Amino acid sequence: MRMMLVGAGAVGESILKVMKWRDPKGEWLEYVLVCDFDQNRAQEVVEKLGKDCRFEAAEVNATDKEAMMRLALMHQIDFLMDAAPPFASNYIFDAAYETGINYGNMGTWSVPMDHPAYGLGIENSYTEPMTKYNFDRHEAWKEKGSMAVICMGIDPGVVNVFAKYAATELLDEITEVHVKDGGNLSVPGADPDDIMFGFNVWTVLDEVMNPNVEYDASRGGLLVEKPFAGREVWEMPDGVGQNTLVKVEHEEVVTMPRYLKQYGLQRATFKISLDENLITALKVVDKLGLRSIHPIQIGETEVIPRDVVAACAPQPKDIGDEMIGEMLVGVECIGKKDGKEKAYFLYQAFDNQESMKKWGSQAVVAQTGFGAALAIELIARGIWKDRGVFSPEYFDPLPYLNLMDESGYEYHIAEIK
Template sequence: MRILLLGVGAVGEAYCSLGVERDPGAQWFEQVVLADYTLDRPLKVQKKLNDKRFVVDQVNAADKEQVVAACKRHNIDLLLNCCPQSLNVSIFDGAFEAGVMYMDLAATLSEKHPADPYNKPGVLLGDYQFNKSGQWQEAGRLAIIAMGIDPGVTDVFAKYAESKLFDELEEIRVRDGANIYVEGYDFAPTFSVWSVIEETLNPCYFWEKDKGWYTGESFAEPEIFEFPEGIGPQEVVSIEHEEVILIPRHVDKGLKKVSYKIALGREFIEVLNTIRKLGLDNPGKINVKGVMVSPRDVVEACVPNPAELGHLMHGKMSVGIWVKGKKDGLNKEIYIYQCEDNQDCMRRYNCQAVSLQTAIGPIIASELLARGIWTGSGVRSPEEFNPEPFLRLMLDYGHPYKIIDMPIK
């Protein structure tokens, strides 16, 4: 399979490292074009990988015509979009026009409800993409959206819980947390600040069978969740995330409620609130002494680049779903999760844990597509595929999931 990897950030780099380790010289990972809006990162990653399957190219992902041309130039089978999700539209539409398969790690952006944003949903995450599913289906082509770790692997877990682990589902609570800290920095995010601002400062989402989707304030309903693997108890808060939109669409067995909460830490929440208070979350361009610039881009440029901090990070990251339901007539409450230790990731791949973990979703999905195990057409979410081969490959890749009993009080 010939892959165009658009956006060679920390996640793109981890994706390549996982592919190389998995299958040196494998046909399904035949060629990967490392493309970004400058050649700096592609060349850096190509040098690190030191493998003839990786070539580089310069593509402005905001320009659909450049995306189409790059797909054609390299005779691409699959376009993997690892750019900030604000660029999804031009890349997704470019893939369609070029006639290639498409995969991304986060869905197209939501829009707030114009009148009542903290109660009612407006445009949902991924609406733009799902609305074009008919076109993709007619053309016999496949797009998989939101195929990272979360969203992505969490959605695969949800489908697996429904199809194999439970007779009846009541509630799915996605719960992410880490005890990662960055040595020597007052403040250092472990993931793209642009994306963190987007998902945390939008209204948060909930779904209930009787009410459908509804929204709340950022950081709503804080609670303590006891993470496994020594991470321990963390305060988790509600933010906008794809799983709340995706899981209810294809997971049923009586499912009544879906929520997403993440451990951000009080300090990070204060920082995010201040960014909003000052208007620095604004993704649009403003005039600063005659120069047009986006305040959110400035914040991202000021903070340390999470792709470069892996060697200073310590701790573990756990991503999973906490499921409540029934099996064989008995109550069942489990946490299905994947956990990465940063030091392990640095040793194995010279990649930091958060981006390595995010890349598990797309690398396994790529292999399943290349080997004809996952097939189909239209615009699809991870719940729409057979979870079992995916979970087996998690073991083969050496990034296993675990299932533990965890009662919901």
């Protein structure tokens, strides 16, 4: 594989570290062009990878399709990995398509209406619903002979594989899947008023503050509600403890019905644990109009409010090893086996201090990067292959789980009594 990575942020760096570790001799990873809007950042990541001539840095604007295409052709790229902020994903996706190369990402772009209708029908609350841009182009990619795999992180990503495994191996019929993203991360002695963004600030503003979405076949399909709906308390395993979760907009509620409906799926939700300080901050940002993507004029300068927030907010890459605890991401799968009701929780946990020690990245970042790196490996080795646009549930889950076992990306399956 000759890969071009667009977006050398914390997760992009994490992906490359895992890939280099998995293939130190270049048996399937021949070359990587590490691209970022900031040339210095791309070079910094390359230098962190040590003296390995497979990695080279370049500058590129992730919204400049033609520039990405030129780089891809110049360096004979055959796989384009999108690790940029979500607003750039469609440009990168199109650059891969027009160049005729394969593509991967960890999430998709969506645009809510200024005045969402809420209720039944995602199209009534979003001008561009998540994954639609990609899946609408499935036939075009198929005809082109190229493959795009979207949603390849931890969630979406690993949890999608878990759900497919539950549907095909653990249950005769799967009726519900509920993704739960939480943990018990904390910084001892931190100011109680501190605000922590565990992930890309743009992504947090999108996922959390966008109208949330769930899938319920009995109520007609995709249902849209206001942010922070569906609050529940969930006991995370392995001593992680109680998490208060809320629903957010997330791709799993669209991709899982697409591929798991044939196994009986009737309902899908995604919920995340959010710190109360972050919830309060996000509500204030929203009410002040600071999450807007529409430019405003300040004197002689035009700025996008969300860009200002993203630039000023604490950055995930700057959170160090002072943070303790674990990230724990899993999916509750409910259905029937041998005529009896069964429920399982399949999950992956990542300890922050171990992550900092081994990968130099905080747990949220490394967990996501690891999930994406294993999916890319399956593509590079020709195990995940087809023509068109897919998400991980499309593929046989066993090769991915085998890689998790082999690499020590530990996961657990717990039966819920």
